[in-house]
Amino acid sequence: MDFFETRERYRRQEVNGYMRAIIRIAILSLAVWLGWHWGGLEQRQLSEDADQALYESTQEVLLLRRQLDKLQLALNEWEAAERTRTLEDAVSDTKLSQIIKTQLANGTEMEQIYVAVQNSGRPNNCKLVLEQDVAVATEHYTGSESQLSLFDGGLRISFEGKADARGTQSTPWFNAEEPISTRLVYLGGQRIEDAIVPFDLVVPAETWLLRLTVGRASLPGYVKLRVRSCRAR
Numbered sequence: 001m002d003f004f005e006t007r008e009r010y011r012r013q014e015v016n017g018y019m020r021a022i023i024r025i026a027i028l029s030l031a032v033w034l035g036w037h038w039g040g041l042e043q044r045q046l047s048e049d050a051d052q053a054l055y056e057s058t059q060e061v062l063l064l065r066r067q068l069d070k071l072q073l074a075l076n077e078w079e080a081a082e083r084t085r086t087l088e089d090a091v092s093d094t095k096l097s098q099i100i101k102t103q104l105a106n107g108t109e110m111e112q113i114y115v116a117v118q119n120s121g122r123p124n125n126c127k128l129v130l131e132q133d134v135a136v137a138t139e140h141y142t143g144s145e146s147q148l149s150l151f152d153g154g155l156r157i158s159f160e161g162k163a164d165a166r167g168t169q170s171t172p173w174f175n176a177e178e179p180i181s182t183r184l185v186y187l188g189g190q191r192i193e194d195a196i197v198p199f200d201l202v203v204p205a206e207t208w209l210l211r212l213t214v215g216r217a218s219l220p221g222y223v224k225l226r227v228r229s230c231r232a233r
Contacts, residue, residue, distance in 0.1 A: 121223075128226065131227075132225070134157070135159070138161055138163035141163070141173070158182075159180055159181070159182055177196070179194040181193070181194050186203060191227050210230070213228070
């Protein structure tokens with residue numbers, strides 16, 4: 001074998017080595033490209049599945065919300081019907097009818113009764129008019145401290161209860177375990193309420209009302225009276 005044949009053989013081997021390297025690189029590049037493409041397809045599929053699941057969840061939420069709105073509407077209708085039935089029962093109540101007749105007979109305007117009914121819940125927009133300790137009159141004590149006059153005599157309030165053994169003619173002392181009578185004189189008539197301390201009373205007017213809170217006082221024989229003026233809702 002001469003020099004030229006040897007060089008030709010080494011050249012073919014070198015070319016074959018280059019070709020094998022190029023083929024390996026091409027195969028590796030193809031594998032990387034196929035893997036990237038396959039991963040992209042899976043990623044898009046996962047994204048589409050997530051979007052589909054989110055869409056289905058959103059539709060379920062909307063459906064549940066519509067059902068909830070229907071149930072809330074049905075509940076509101078039922079509550080309205082129940083309130084109407086209760087109101088009908090209350091209107092047919094003999095005691096309530098008698099109270100309304102008495103108020104009308106005492107000169108109370110029907111509009112004032114409307115206001116009283118509309119504001120029968122806890123009133124809003126209230127401001128304190130008076131806070132004072134008032135004595136409770138008993139069989140033993142009938143002093144002037146058991147009476148209170150507000151609004152230039154437009155409202156007069158007095159309290160009367162059952163005497164306690166510790167009370168005297170000069171010292172008020174009532175039995176706190178028994179109801180006391182609250183006498184309200186206004187609008188040319190009077191109203192008497194019996195209750196055990198503490199309790200609340202409401203005096204209606206045309207566009208506002210007075211809320212009276214009667215609680216325990218630190219002085220024996222007295223109650224703490226708080227009067228608030230409240231605007232109608």
